[in-house]
Amino acid sequence: GIQVEQSPPDLILQEGANSTLRCNFSDSVNNLQWFHQNPWGQLINLFYIPSGTKQNGRLSATTVATERYSLLYISSSQTTDSGVYFCAVGLYGNNRLAFGKGNQVVVIP
Amino acid sequence: SAVISQKPSRDICQRGTSLTIQCQVDSQVTMMFWYRQQPGQSLTLIATANQGSEATYESGFVIDKFPISRPNLTFSTLTVSNMSPEDSSIYLCSVEDRTSGRGDTQYFGPGTRLTVL
Numbered sequence: 001g002i003q004v005e006q007s008p009p010d011l012i013l014q015e016g017a018n019s020t021l022r023c024n025f026s027d028s029v030n031n032l033q034w035f036h037q038n039p040w041g042q043l044i045n046l047f048y049i050p051s052g053t054k055q056n057g058r059l060s061a062t063t064v065a066t067e068r069y070s071l072l073y074i075s076s077s078q079t080t081d082s083g084v085y086f087c088a089v090g091l092y093g094n095n096r097l098a099f100g101k102g103n104q105v106v107v108i109p
Numbered sequence: 110s111a112v113i114s115q116k117p118s119r120d121i122c123q124r125g126t127s128l129t130i131q132c133q134v135d136s137q138v139t140m141m142f143w144y145r146q147q148p149g150q151s152l153t154l155i156a157t158a159n160q161g162s163e164a165t166y167e168s169g170f171v172i173d174k175f176p177i178s179r180p181n182l183t184f185s186t187l188t189v190s191n192m193s194p195e196d197s198s199i200y201l202c203s204v205e206d207r208t209s210g211r212g213d214t215q216y217f218g219p220g221t222r223l224t225v226l
Contacts (some may be wrong), residue, residue, distance in 0.1 A: 041222070048213070086152065095213060096167075099152045
């Protein structure tokens with residue numbers, strides 16, 4: 001099956017710092033989504049981004065489908081950004097998502 | 110976006126028993142998905158549930174262990190049968206929302222935290 005690798009696995013940030021999370025995938029995809037799982041376990045969809053660039057407040061994401069990677073940028077991080085960020089991809093003609101192992105982010109005040 | 114609720118939110122069960130988890134959506138959706146998240150791990154898809162047809166299970170998951178019902182377009186259940194401590198996980202349902210204009214975006218319920226003793 002498709003492989004999804006996320007890096008770095010763990011990240012500690014000082015509040016106000018910027019960071020970049022990376023997702024590499026092993027096959028062509030028609031669906032790529034970024035999720036944030038807060039410390040209480042709730043998964044929030046951040047971006048649906050199979051290609052191109054999107055921005056939502058302090059978060060932005062870029063997917064370069066031809067090179068099989070996606071990046072999630074967090075700017076001016078806040079303690080509420082803490083949690084696990086998951087990248088998930090879907091194959092062409094297939095609605096099922098394969099998740100990476102996640103990026104554990106801790107933002108300290 | 111779709112609003113999804115799950116019941117129960119958490120439970121502690123004895124080995125050998127079964128637990129049925131309910132997932133309710135506030136709008137009609139074609140596809141619903143059930144995932145498992147073992148402690149400290151990522152999400153693994155158990156099965157895809159479409160209304161009016163048998164659920165489609167992923168490799169490593171079987172209907173006898175995880176029977177699924179999908180009686181209508183807003184509701185689904187997942188049963189974890191003959192439980193063992195290895196079944197201790199968070200179970201999440203999700204739906205695909207194509208009405209949001211954001212493509213095949215998936216939204217997740219709050220999850221059911223299951224502990225098996």
